[in-house]
Amino acid sequence: MTLNGFLAGDRPAERGATVPVNSDTTPRALVLRTMWGANRYTIPAMILVVAHFVGEALVPVIMGLAIDRAVLAQDWSALWLWLGVLAVDFVMLSFTWRFGDRMAVYALNVIEHQFRMRVTDRMLDPAGTDGPARLPGTALSIATSDVARLSRAVLLAVFPVGEAASVVVAGVILLWISWPLGVAVLLGAPEMFWILDRAGAPLRRRTEQQQESVGLAAGTAGDLVAGFRVLKGIGADAEAARRYREASGRARDHAIAAMRTEGAYVALLQTVSSIFVIAVGLAAGVMAVDGRLGLGQLITVVGLTQFIMGPLNAIGTNFGAVWNGAVPSAARVLSVLQAGPGVRAGDLDAPSGPLAVTGLPDLPDVHVPERGLTVITTDQTTTRVLASALAREDSDAGVSVRVGGVELDRLDHDAGRSSVRVVPHTPHLFEGTVVENIAAVVGDDDRRDERVTRAVFAAACDDVAAVLPDGLDTPVGEAGHMLSGGQRQRVALARALAADSAFLVLTDPTTAVDSVTEATVVDRVRAARADAATVVFTAAPAWTAAADTVVRLDPTVCEAIR
Numbered sequence: 001m002t003l004n005g006f007l008a009g010d011r012p013a014e015r016g017a018t019v020p021v022n023s024d025t026t027p028r029a030l031v032l033r034t035m036w037g038a039n040r041y042t043i044p045a046m047i048l049v050v051a052h053f054v055g056e057a058l059v060p061v062i063m064g065l066a067i068d069r070a071v072l073a074q075d076w077s078a079l080w081l082w083l084g085v086l087a088v089d090f091v092m093l094s095f096t097w098r099f100g101d102r103m104a105v106y107a108l109n110v111i112e113h114q115f116r117m118r119v120t121d122r123m124l125d126p127a128g129t130d131g132p133a134r135l136p137g138t139a140l141s142i143a144t145s146d147v148a149r150l151s152r153a154v155l156l157a158v159f160p161v162g163e164a165a166s167v168v169v170a171g172v173i174l175l176w177i178s179w180p181l182g183v184a185v186l187l188g189a190p191e192m193f194w195i196l197d198r199a200g201a202p203l204r205r206r207t208e209q210q211q212e213s214v215g216l217a218a219g220t221a222g223d224l225v226a227g228f229r230v231l232k233g234i235g236a237d238a239e240a241a242r243r244y245r246e247a248s249g250r251a252r253d254h255a256i257a258a259m260r261t262e263g264a265y266v267a268l269l270q271t272v273s274s275i276f277v278i279a280v281g282l283a284a285g286v287m288a289v290d291g292r293l294g295l296g297q298l299i300t301v302v303g304l305t306q307f308i309m310g311p312l313n314a315i316g317t318n319f320g321a322v323w324n325g326a327v328p329s330a331a332r333v334l335s336v337l338q339a340g341p342g343v344r345a346g347d348l349d350a351p352s353g354p355l356a357v358t359g360l361p362d363l364p365d366v367h368v369p370e371r372g373l374t375v376i377t378t379d380q381t382t383t384r385v386l387a388s389a390l391a392r393e394d395s396d397a398g399v400s401v402r403v404g405g406v407e408l409d410r411l412d413h414d415a416g417r418s419s420v421r422v423v424p425h426t427p428h429l430f431e432g433t434v435v436e437n438i439a440a441v442v443g444d445d446d447r448r449d450e451r452v453t454r455a456v457f458a459a460a461c462d463d464v465a466a467v468l469p470d471g472l473d474t475p476v477g478e479a480g481h482m483l484s485g486g487q488r489q490r491v492a493l494a495r496a497l498a499a500d501s502a503f504l505v506l507t508d509p510t511t512a513v514d515s516v517t518e519a520t521v522v523d524r525v526r527a528a529r530a531d532a533a534t535v536v537f538t539a540a541p542a543w544t545a546a547a548d549t550v551v552r553l554d555p556t557v558c559e560a561i562r
Helices: 027-035 037-073 076-123 136-157 159-177 179-197 200-225 227-231 236-287 297-338 378-388 413-419 434-438 448-458 461-467 487-497 515-528 541-546
Strands: 355-358 367-368 371-377 400-403 418-420 504-507 534-537 549-553 558-561
Touching: 027 297, 037 136, 037 159, 037 297, 037 504, 076 179, 076 297, 136 159, 136 297, 136 504, 159 179, 159 367, 179 297, 355 378, 367 371, 367 434, 367 549, 371 418, 371 541, 378 418, 378 504, 378 534, 400 434, 434 448, 434 461, 448 461, 448 487, 448 515, 461 487, 487 504, 487 515, 515 541, 541 549
Parallel strands: 371 534, 371 549, 418 504, 504 534
Antiparallel strands: 355 367, 355 400, 549 558
8 A cells, every 4th residue: 555655655765774664564663674774884793793792601601611720730821822812702791882883873873864864854844744633842752762763673683682692602602611501591591581571561551651641741831831921922821831830740650650660670680690600609519519510610600600690681671762762753753754744736738717616515506717816704714724725634524625627636736836825824933043943945947046035025024124134144043033023924925925826825924014014015915926826715904905806705705795
């Protein structure tokens, strides 16, 4: 199953290969693919880490041989030989860990960057995403913390593999020294940790709850900060703070519960490990007293047994923690990457002709000429229904929009936007300068400067530039917070006017400016788009007076004037 090109994953990987994602990908499958998504770096890192852990397993072996063959034999030449071998082993340990860990972290960052860019691309796709709407803070949480947790799965292809290799090597050495001890370690230890891992199921469940609630709290905080001015203005800051306290409190409670469970689990794990090491050490001591093991072999057995608990512990705890964090995060990442388009589209080119909206519930049809200024006055609910239909969103089934007799849904995405462009009442300004925000919709058009200049004049942004410290090169700040409400509105209007669209749909575009500026904007917009159609949802007298066509809508009346 494909999603008509809207499924994220077309972005080429800047390093390594792109982790494949399709509509059938499950969270577990995505975690597994992520583990091997940067093999160019992961496999060399894995080899180096395996060598490191094997070298660590050899340390007690070398020490045991040195005691048996040099210390007990009082052979100085043999002692220096084994000390040299031990020094070479430690040099190898340092080299392999330094570069293996570095390559593993590099692979993690490569995958994290890839997923972050893909998630961001999908969220910013002009076609939008289907499914329930996300708060900006929630979207930010997915693109940051969830992507980071998923990307940590890369480490599962490196360190657990090295730890498992060290367990195998240590077990083989123990079999060579004493097969009963080797069998006990090779079979008993993994079985013990498997049982303990099963006992960690409550930790996994609480970890998932914790991630969900922390993500919700982060989203709530982000949205609260973004809308603080508005909340303060309407006196809703206390209610907003109360809601955030509740979300943060849930996150805190789940985090405490998860840490409490993890603490109990780790304590149990370490207790059982200690008992196991003591039992093996006692058995080895008895065998040494009976003469079945030499002193060097006893030291080797005790050292290997003590060493092997570290990798086994790490496999159980680290693997479980990373995997259990990555799977729920992968589900949230997939909710973005697998989302279909929020805007319906076909494959036809843009036609010419008038605009018609039919099938409105309890309302007559609306017809808009292909030239001139059309003002539609209606209630907010009807405005939302019409704007949703014109934007090709699936919110209201049964509403049909035609341009030149062709269904808007049958046009491809670019043709649809060039035919009908719907600008929300509160459009978002990105961080950058005024002119960068306006020119963002123009692209590499040869008439780029001319179109931007005409749009700046039509939206009365020349007045805005005159009062800003660096004119049009003044930064607007994140979400335009360095501009006043009226300045933001005019910059957004200029951006909409700079775009090439046959029908430009605006919703109350001058509510934040004074009446004199509003009259100026109305006259300039009407003149700038004399050869195209402009549809404005508003009841402002300035727009109504200048309109070529005025449509007044209510559930029973559709009156066209002029």
